[in-house]
């Protein structure tokens with residue numbers, strides 16, 4: 708059996724990648740078969756190497772444009788027969804052609820309760836807005852910015868002090884649970900997009 712083949716795209720520290728490696732990799736038929744970054748210095752790449760997972764770097768400057776770069780990433784993933792592409796702190800938009808090629812096979816983790824506070828600096832946006840509740844969203848990626856169908860969400864209370872680092876720590880803790888849980892559910896075939904309303908995601912069972 709081929710198993711369920713996951714690739715992770717990450718630009719930064721890679722704590723979400725680490726959670727995936729620790730909780731999913733090599734279990735229940737799930738394999739992380741590759742980690743891709745747009746940044747050669749991303750700590751995520753070191754985490755992948757430490758877990759003996761293949762890595763690749765696609766720096767924007769080495770390609771004519773974003774479409775060409777994303778085509779190359781898509782081909783790399785295609786060569787590895789990837790079932791699911793996970794964006795875990797991947798700080799770039801993906802070309803529409805890439806999103807269509809992997810339709811409903813790309814997930815992203817976002818540090819807010821979408822559709823509130825999409826885009827960059829979601830934690831800062833939430834604090835600036837003065838919300839008392841924020842959270843974490845795992846969603847399928849469509850052509851928009853953090854606009855795809857929502858798979859799982861978890862709310863988090865903003866600390867009374869509104870201290871950013873405290874909120875960020877809690878968001879990370881929740882992300883490290885929620886993202887692996889969503890991937891496990893997808894790998895089990897327990898997640899499907901509604902036939903009539905493509906915004907609705909049905910999660911058929913608890914992991």
Ligand code: GRF
Nearest residue numbers: 719720721722723796816818
């Ligand atoms: C996470 O907060 C995620 O929600 C956002 O980028 C951050 C990545 O953190 N998209 P890490 O690199 O996984 O530590």
